[in-house]
Amino acid sequence: MNILVTGGAGFIGSNLVHLLLGGDGLPEGLIVDKVVTLDKLTYAGNRENLARWKGDPRHHLAAVDICDGNRVAEVLKEHDIDVVMHLAAESHVDRSIDGPEEFIMTNVVGTFRMLEAFKQHVIESGRAKSSNYGKGLHEGGNCLFLHVSTDEVYGSLGADDPAFCETTPYAPNSPYSASKAGSDHLARAYFHTYGVPVVTTNCSNNYGPYQFPEKLLPLMIQKTLRGESLPVYGDGSNIRDWLYVGDHCRGISTAAASGRPGETYVIGGKCEMKNIDVVKALIETVRELAPEVNVGTADELITFVTDRPGHDRRYAIDPSRISNELGWEPLETFSSGLRKTVQWYLDNEEWIDAIESGSYRGERLGIGE
Numbered sequence: 001m002n003i004l005v006t007g008g009a010g011f012i013g014s015n016l017v018h019l020l021l022g023g024d025g026l027p028e029g030l031i032v033d034k035v036v037t038l039d040k041l042t043y044a045g046n047r048e049n050l051a052r053w054k055g056d057p058r059h060h061l062a063a064v065d066i067c068d069g070n071r072v073a074e075v076l077k078e079h080d081i082d083v084v085m086h087l088a089a090e091s092h093v094d095r096s097i098d099g100p101e102e103f104i105m106t107n108v109v110g111t112f113r114m115l116e117a118f119k120q121h122v123i124e125s126g127r128a129k130s131s132n133y134g135k136g137l138h139e140g141g142n143c144l145f146l147h148v149s150t151d152e153v154y155g156s157l158g159a160d161d162p163a164f165c166e167t168t169p170y171a172p173n174s175p176y177s178a179s180k181a182g183s184d185h186l187a188r189a190y191f192h193t194y195g196v197p198v199v200t201t202n203c204s205n206n207y208g209p210y211q212f213p214e215k216l217l218p219l220m221i222q223k224t225l226r227g228e229s230l231p232v233y234g235d236g237s238n239i240r241d242w243l244y245v246g247d248h249c250r251g252i253s254t255a256a257a258s259g260r261p262g263e264t265y266v267i268g269g270k271c272e273m274k275n276i277d278v279v280k281a282l283i284e285t286v287r288e289l290a291p292e293v294n295v296g297t298a299d300e301l302i303t304f305v306t307d308r309p310g311h312d313r314r315y316a317i318d319p320s321r322i323s324n325e326l327g328w329e330p331l332e333t334f335s336s337g338l339r340k341t342v343q344w345y346l347d348n349e350e351w352i353d354a355i356e357s358g359s360y361r362g363e364r365l366g367i368g369e
């Protein structure tokens with residue numbers, strides 16, 4: 001199969017490309033001949049994330065904006081793409097509050113352009129005429145659009161509410177989650193209206209290697225190592241479900257390999273934690289893995305800052321469907337995933353330095369200032 005990964009130079013996308021090309025832990029039935037990363041290389045996209053595949057004839061990088069339907073169509077045709085794994089998005093909630101327009105353009109309009117280009121591609125390439133068109137890949141289907149989304153589309157849970165599942169009504173609260181909700185509805189509509197084989201996944205908070213240092217865990221790791229104060233929103237009692245990125249990528253590939261077109265699968269780590277407890281666990285892990293650094297105590301480091309507007313209180317995921325129907329389970333606990341993550345950031349200081357200096361894209365970003 002020829003697989004196109006949109007957003008493949010970002011955090012989850014690059015981890016997914018490593019899984020697809022590395023092959024270790026890939027579900028049976030996903031035979032990978034070629035991976036094409038299609039990425040606009042915004043501030044969040046980094047060619048260095050894919051450096052290990054430089055020169056490998058199975059990988060290609062197309063620096064393309066998903067809103068550019070003509071260029072997307074050319075790439076689909078040129079590489080004879082069978083499967084799209086669509087991850088490209090504006091992904092940072094705080095940025096969506098300051099400037100929502102980019103989120104609407106990329107997440108809503110861009111997803112529309114991807115779906116439309118894929119619909120045309122399967123018609124023009126003859127795939128749509130085949131008798132196995134529209135089936136899941138495990139049933140001999142000849143193409144698939146795997147749409148990657150977030151649990152944030154379901155809004156916020158009360159302390160005693162049951163966890164999100166595939167039938168939870170949508171109730172997005174931020175411009176980011178509203179734009180992702182819009183993209184989910186378009187993906188659904190392309191299945192029901194045009195018969196395009198679409199599978200959607202909605203996942204909880206990810207952490208792991210290659211995460212841009214504006215997000216909670218990498219930001220806090222850097223600040224802990226430098227002895228800077230750790231800003232925690234509100235009183236730190238907001239709850240998220242945490243999943244190691246490698247487990248998410250296995251979930252995405254499992255849903256692609258054996259998911260049913262038209263279905264949604266929620267993915268989560270069954271690991272609900274308060275933000276304050278995540279930060280405390282992180283401080284302890286840094287202390288353990290970097291004994292040469294004089295790491296401060298939680299009381300010394302943590303400062304509480306004004307809460308984000310519209311900040312959802314609690315997210316939780318019930319991943320029974322993907323677990324019972326497709327046999328997916330997370331392999332990492334929060335503690336094992338956190339150790340891997342902290343160790344990766346300790347081993348890859350130059351990756352962080354290149355982002356902070358702006359040299360990864362030729363400008364200065366001022367992260368952490």
Ligand code: NAD
Nearest residue numbers: 007009010011012040041042044045065066088089091206
């Ligand atoms: P990220 O911000 O690290 O990466 C996004 C990538 O998309 C970047 O490489 C960026 O250059 C690219 N991109 C942005 N706009 C583009 C455009 N117009 N055209 C082409 N490429 C463009 O994001 P991430 O955390 O890796 O998230 C990937 C996907 O997974 C997103 O769809 C996100 O909504 C979803 N998701 C993320 C999480 C999480 O915790 N990070 C959880 C659930 C779902």
